[in-house]
Amino acid sequence: xxxxxxxxxxxxxxxxxKTPFITDEKLAEKFDVSIQTIRLDRMELSIPELRERIKSxxxxxxxxxxxxxxxxxxxxxxxxxxxxxxxxxxxxxxxEHVFSRNKIARGHHLFAQANSLAVAVINDxxxxxxxxxxxxxxxxxxxxxxxxxxxVEGIDSKGLTIVRVNSFVENEKVFTGLFFMYRSNDxxxxxxxxxxx
Numbered sequence: 001x002x003x004x005x006x007x008x009x010x011x012x013x014x015x016x017x018k019t020p021f022i023t024d025e026k027l028a029e030k031f032d033v034s035i036q037t038i039r040l041d042r043m044e045l046s047i048p049e050l051r052e053r054i055k056s057x058x059x060x061x062x063x064x065x066x067x068x069x070x071x072x073x074x075x076x077x078x079x080x081x082x083x084x085x086x087x088x089x090x091x092x093x094x095x096e097h098v099f100s101r102n103k104i105a106r107g108h109h110l111f112a113q114a115n116s117l118a119v120a121v122i123n124d125x126x127x128x129x130x131x132x133x134x135x136x137x138x139x140x141x142x143x144x145x146x147x148x149x150x151x152v153e154g155i156d157s158k159g160l161t162i163v164r165v166n167s168f169v170e171n172e173k174v175f176t177g178l179f180f181m182y183r184s185n186d187x188x189x190x191x192x193x194x195x196x197x
Contacts, residue, residue: 023050074089074116086152087149089147093146105142110146113167114150115179122181129182132177156180
């Protein structure tokens with residue numbers, strides 16, 4: 001049984017407040033209406049489209065700047081960043097990311113999203129991946145939205161910064177990676193000879 005417009009719009013607003021990165025397609029599925037109806041509801045409620053909501057969350061939730069690479073070189077859109085602690089990015093899997101025959105994402109795009117996020121979270125002008133340990137948990141398909149979450153876990157015995165990145169589609173983990181990051185000596189902090197000549 002379909003719910004009336006007023007009730008649907010109220011539930012739509014509550015749903016978007018709770019999960020701001022939900023797509024119009026998912027909302028249409030949830031409320032059993034057309035995508036056009038969802039768009040009209042959003043317009044009436046003055047709720048911006050997904051891309052604008054992502055930008056809005058990004059600008060209000062973090063004001064730190066990526067140091068190790070230009071922002072436009074990060075694969076995916078960074079929506080949260082606390083340097084040397086954590087970062088989150090979103091990558092929507094489009095036609096250019098998938099194999100044409102089966103619409104499954106090429107693995108190197110998931111790796112690139114995770115790796116660039118591991119670089120971006122490092123508070124250093126020079127951050128490079130020394131090595132990584134990766135595991136792909138399941139295939140990702142065209143149209144799915146991958147949320148990558150990076151956590152800085154510490155420094156290993158060789159002085160490399162360890163960053164763990166887990167990537168999810170909705171609540172399902174699709175990729176996990178451990179990245180060992182090289183950074184320039186003057187930012188390691190625990191190197192007593194960092195500034196000696």
